[in-house]
Amino acid sequence: MNVLIIEDDPMVEFIHRNYLEKIELFQLIYSAATVQDAEALLAKKAIDLILLDIHLKDGNGLDLLTKLRMNKTTHEVILITAANEAQSVKEGLHLGVIDYLIKPFTFERFKQSIELFKNKKQRLESAKISQETIDLLLKKAVLSEELEKGLSVDTLDFVLRAIQEIKQPFTIQELADQCGLSHVSVRKYINYLEHTDQLKAEMIYTKIGRPYKAFRWL
Known part of the structure; x- marks a missing residue:
């Protein structure tokens, strides 16, 4: 499985990457600092999970997520952002994110989000679902x-x-x-x-x- 970090703060991107490497679930970890770079990566790489910030240099992460849903892509998304306004949370949940992490957060909480992604993926791979x-x-x-x-x-x-x-x-x-x-x-x-x-x-x-x-x- 592959994961894409969409984050324009290099230090935060480093923390995400470090946490992902500790969990050892993903084969490849990609990064993008802008919406444009993210869209280019998504067009040519197989991505299973996106760690998505909301406030990016060249756009809004929720707008990118809306576009992905309109295009019926199957990427799972975890929003990781400092934005804790109720409207942003509601919109993210409406767009089907697995989890919503508000910065700063602990490794334990981050790991829990990744486990939620893993569990959902495993459950949906079953031939029949209870x-x-x-x-x-x-x-x-x-x-x-x-x-x-x-x-x-x-x-x-x-x-x-x-x-x-x-x-x-x-x-x-x-x-x-x-x-x-x-x-x-x-x-x-x-x-x-x-x-x-x-x-x-x-x-x-x-x-x-x-x-x-x-x-x-x-």
Whole structure:
């Protein structure tokens, strides 16, 4: 997979590139500082994901995204910008971005966005897609209302994918390490999944030391 960084600040572009290299998901990492350069790259290179700034030297990232959608391109997009006006956020979400990151942000939050992209791509590659998966991808309001305060559909999707990949049974700390999230955050999602009968808790007894609680996907 290939990714394109559209960012006119060299230092910010360096940070994005450094984060992407640490994650080691993409084969090629391209960069463009202007809308014109970005359009030229998109016309001749196979790009799976675009990291898109809004305020660029020669235009607006949202205008570029609108044009891409009108041309029915399949590029996935994560908006990474200092623009936190409600209208920009609404427009970005309306245009189908995977995530919206407001600068500055942590590597952990950046990695979470990339995982959301990876999860969506993997789920859509299946021959058949379950209603649960569709609900997660579309962020159905009914699911959002079901979640407790402080939980998000995006992070739930991220945690679910990690659970499906991790060795069973697993502890909360093992899942936290797998996700790159805090122990406290992961515990909240484990509690939700256990309450909704998607996870089963079990006690693991060892010859030495105290027993500990682990979880298994149902």
